[in-house]
Amino acid sequence: MQPAARKEPVIDTITSVQEMRLHAQRIRASGASIAFVPTMGFFHEGHLSLMRLGRELADHVVVSIFVNPTQFAAGEDFEAYPRNPVRDSELARKAQVDALFLPDVKELYPAGFESYVRLDNLSDRMCGRSRPVHFTGVATIVTKLFNIVRPTVAIFGQKDYQQWIIIKRMARDLNMDIDVVGAPTVREPDGLAMSSRNCYLSREQRIRARCLYQALTGAQQSVAAGTRDADRILHEAVAAIGRHGDVSIDYMVLCDPDTLEEVSEIERPVLMALAVKVGKTRLIDNMLLTPPANSKHQEDPQ
Amino acid sequence: MQPAARKEPVIDTITSVQEMRLHAQRIRASGASIAFVPTMGFFHEGHLSLMRLGRELADHVVVSIFVNPTQFAAGEDFEAYPRNPVRDSELARKAQVDALFLPDVKELYPAGFESYVRLDNLSDRMCGRSRPVHFTGVATIVTKLFNIVRPTVAIFGQKDYQQWIIIKRMARDLNMDIDVVGAPTVREPDGLAMSSRNCYLSREQRIRARCLYQALTGAQQSVAAGTRDADRILHEAVAAIGRHGDVSIDYMVLCDPDTLEEVSEIERPVLMALAVKVGKTRLIDNMLLTPPANSKHQEDPQ
Numbered sequence: 124m125q126p127a128a129r130k131e132p133v134i135d136t137i138t139s140v141q142e143m144r145l146h147a148q149r150i151r152a153s154g155a156s157i158a159f160v161p162t163m164g165f166f167h168e169g170h171l172s173l174m175r176l177g178r179e180l181a182d183h184v185v186v187s188i189f190v191n192p193t194q195f196a197a198g199e200d201f202e203a204y205p206r207n208p209v210r211d212s213e214l215a216r217k218a219q220v221d222a223l224f225l226p227d228v229k230e231l232y233p234a235g236f237e238s239y240v241r242l243d244n245l246s247d248r249m250c251g252r253s254r255p256v257h258f259t260g261v262a263t264i265v266t267k268l269f270n271i272v273r274p275t276v277a278i279f280g281q282k283d284y285q286q287w288i289i290i291k292r293m294a295r296d297l298n299m300d301i302d303v304v305g306a307p308t309v310r311e312p313d314g315l316a317m318s319s320r321n322c323y324l325s326r327e328q329r330i331r332a333r334c335l336y337q338a339l340t341g342a343q344q345s346v347a348a349g350t351r352d353a354d355r356i357l358h359e360a361v362a363a364i365g366r367h368g369d370v371s372i373d374y375m376v377l378c379d380p381d382t383l384e385e386v387s388e389i390e391r392p393v394l395m396a397l398a399v400k401v402g403k404t405r406l407i408d409n410m411l412l413t414p415p416a417n418s419k420h421q422e423d424p425q
Numbered sequence: 426m427q428p429a430a431r432k433e434p435v436i437d438t439i440t441s442v443q444e445m446r447l448h449a450q451r452i453r454a455s456g457a458s459i460a461f462v463p464t465m466g467f468f469h470e471g472h473l474s475l476m477r478l479g480r481e482l483a484d485h486v487v488v489s490i491f492v493n494p495t496q497f498a499a500g501e502d503f504e505a506y507p508r509n510p511v512r513d514s515e516l517a518r519k520a521q522v523d524a525l526f527l528p529d530v531k532e533l534y535p536a537g538f539e540s541y542v543r544l545d546n547l548s549d550r551m552c553g554r555s556r557p558v559h560f561t562g563v564a565t566i567v568t569k570l571f572n573i574v575r576p577t578v579a580i581f582g583q584k585d586y587q588q589w590i591i592i593k594r595m596a597r598d599l600n601m602d603i604d605v606v607g608a609p610t611v612r613e614p615d616g617l618a619m620s621s622r623n624c625y626l627s628r629e630q631r632i633r634a635r636c637l638y639q640a641l642t643g644a645q646q647s648v649a650a651g652t653r654d655a656d657r658i659l660h661e662a663v664a665a666i667g668r669h670g671d672v673s674i675d676y677m678v679l680c681d682p683d684t685l686e687e688v689s690e691i692e693r694p695v696l697m698a699l700a701v702k703v704g705k706t707r708l709i710d711n712m713l714l715t716p717p718a719n720s721k722h723q724e725d726p727q
Contacts, residue, residue, distance in 0.1 A: 140600060231600075235684075237545040238564070238598035244539050262540070263599075270600040296540035297565075298442060298533075298572040382537075 134215060135222040140231070140271055143224045147185065147272050155182035159274035161265060164188035165205040165319040166214045169309040173278045174218040176306050180276050186215050187224040187268055192232070193239075194260030205322050224272070231267060239263045240297070245289045248383045249396055250407065253373050261286055262293050269294075269301060277301050282308040282316045284396060284409045288383060308408070310336065316408045323404040327369075332401045334364045338375075339410040342395050346412040351389045353377040356412075364399060373398035373405060380411060389414050436517060437524040442533070442573055445526050449487065449574050452523075457484035461576035463567060466490035467507040467621040468516045471611040475580045476520040478608050482578050488517050489526040489570055494534070495541075496562030507624050526574070533569060541565045542599070547591045550685045551698055552709065555675050563588055564595050571596075571603055579603050584610040584618045586698060586711045590685060610710070612638065618710045625706040629671075634703045636666045640677075641712040644697050648714040653691045655679040658714075666701060675700035675707060682713060691716050 137143045150157055158177030162170055177184040188211055195201035208225060215223050239259050245251075246258035269277065277294075279287040287305040294303050309317045314336030315329075324332055338360040345356055357375055364372055375397040378385050386393050389412065396409035439445045452459055460479030464472055479486040490513055497503035510527060517525050541561050547553075548560035571579065579596075581589040589607040596605050611619045616638030617631075626634055640662040647658055659677055666674055677699040680687050688695050691714065698711035 144600075144602065235594075236598050237547065238542060238595045239545070240540060240542055240599075242539050243541070267598075267600045270602065292537075293540045296538050296569075297542075298446075298569045300446065300572065 132216055132219050134212065134220055136212060137222055137224050138227060140226060143185075143222075143226070143271050146222055147274075150183045151273070156275040157181055157272065158184045159268070159272045159277045160184065160186045160220075161268050161277065161279075162186060162188055163190045163204065163319065164211050165207055165322070166211045167309075167317045167319065167321075169280050169282060169317040171214060171218050172309050173280060173306050174215065174220050176304070177276070177278050178219055180278070180304065181274070183222070184220045185222045185224060185272050185274065186220045187226065187272070189224075189226055189228075189231070189264065189268075191260055191264040192228060193263055194257050196254060196256050199254075200320075200323075203323075205319055224268075231264070240266045240293060242289055242293060242296075245285070245292055245383055248378075249285050249374055249376060250398060251285070253398070258286070258289050262289060265290055266293070266297070266299075269299060274301055276304055278304045278306055280308065281305045282318065282408065284394065285383065288381070314340070316406075318406065320404055320406065324401060328401045328404065331367045331370055332399075332404075332406060334367050334370060334401075335397060335399050335406055335408040338363050338397065339395055339408060343410055343412050346389055346393075346414055349415060351414065353385075353387050353389060353393075356389070356395070360395075360397070369402055371400045373400060377412070434518055434521050436514065436522055438514060439524055439526050440529060442528060445487075445524075445528070445573050448524055449576075452485045453575070458577040459483055459574065460486045461570070461574045461579045462486065462488045462522075463570050463579065463581075464488060464490055465492045465506065465621065466513050467509055467624075468513045469611075469619045469621065469623075471582050471584060471619040473516060473520050474611050475582060475608050476517065476522050478606070479578075479580050480521055482580070482606065483576070485524070486522045487524045487526060487574050487576065488522045489528070489574070491526075491528055491530075491533070491566065491570075493562055493566040494530060495565055496559050498556060498558050501556070502622075502625075505625075507621055526570075533566070542568045542595060544591055544594060544598075547587070547594055547685055550680075551587050551676055551678060552700060553587070555700070560588070560591050564591060567592055568595070568599070568601075571601060576603055578606055580606050580608055582610065583607045584620065584710065586696065587685065590683070616642070618708075620708065622706055622708065626703060630703045630706065633669045633672055634701075634706075634708055636669050636672060636703075637699060637701050637708055637710040640665050640699065641697055641710060645712055645714050648691055648695075648716055651717060653716065655687075655689050655691060655695075658691070658697070662697075662699070671704055673702045675702060679714070 158181035160173045160177050190204050240262040241259045251258055291303040294301050313333050315332050342356045342360050376385050377393045377395050380394040392411050392413045395412050398407045460483035462475045462479050492506050542564040543561045553560055593605040596603050615635050617634050644658045644662050678687050679695045679697050682696040694713050694715045697714050700709045
């Protein structure tokens, strides 16, 4: 309310589970709603957009930074994952985040930890094929953080579309009473989806990495022009990406945006999602492809 | 506060998830604590003892009755499980329970349900060996009910000892902030642990079913007398049960009361747990066996 407070916001930095729980309890007891943005840190504009959305949707914004070991398999980039908590804290403060939760791995995963949340179907598709333990780790840490913070609303980036769908499904299945909101992907000027992992790319790889967005927008144009055959869309996209050296496709699918089940014909808006390795860096992206309003079945009466 | 209310307590019967959630929110907002007793109904004195403990531990007692399909495997007794909600409601009312939650299976498990809570180690031991999906179903439904009721304390019977340990572990692992209390087993005059499944027993089987308690008390006496070899205890108990016809042992273990890891030598209090089939009815029971205070290692200085 005070102009001075707006200019120089303060941010509570909390590291213990009990302190975070008490902080959130105090906020709720005051009648305020809580927006929660769970992250792995190394903030970019995508993260900041989630925090700003949190400011719009609730009275109090809590952001967590935790590079969660259980969602990385052996050989993945857990150790290498970029970290910069000091810069992150300053960016969160400027984004008017109220509390930053930086829990300790030993407190969240003490000796003897053995309880996991697992989804039967959604976790095995798309990224789940090449990362079989990934979404169990994600669902488990998000459940833990939800139970500690108990927010009104939680915000996830749609760049990680499958993660968002899984958390929405989990919250509904397990009666979590939290509104799980997906926020639009934020992109670099050339279309590359913002990701903390983009920092792994060399200058040349960074240029090649445009191919994900190019494949998606190419497919979008093709669908908008009336192409309905999913295989044709995918072949065109594979060919477009195949032109680049040092680039390999992990998966590329056209699927139902809610169930993630693959579709063969595009009759409704479908999600196109892909994972591509540029050098050793695995990048993901996705886009909703919407067929033209007049592209109905010929059997249709009008 | 009014004597009349003490004599004729009223009980709120709630069937919808949203109504239960709102009821619990109102109770919490009033500053009252909530004790929660999740059950599958068909109440006996064991259930009533949990409700009475709830009355002691919190201001408001919520009991749920839900025969949970996901904790029964195909071929188990989900359909046959005894039900009597009218009698249960009257017994709960007399036990001064404040709210009875009778959710609908279709609301708790809607089409597309696919999120489960699973424990890696505790679920696979003992009852988990012959009932591999059982504890995943238990952990999942308890998570759901906890998220709906959000109690201060939840009460489980120690007759289902493994279930109690699993829920305690799960609540701790997933940061649920609920005190998970185990209440002592209530027994019939001849020692048989009370269970809704005892109604399956014929008159002859009911007499044979004493063998569980006899095996446990026999082992307890043997340990109290200084026997420290777990195999010897188990052999004696197997022999005692083997004398009865129409009775087969599913498992019998001596284990650490916290980790449920089997022990070979009894140096501390250990849990003896067993499952026995009497006819087609599977019964479980357990007891803590405490060695005499002076039965220390000979190497010990005193």
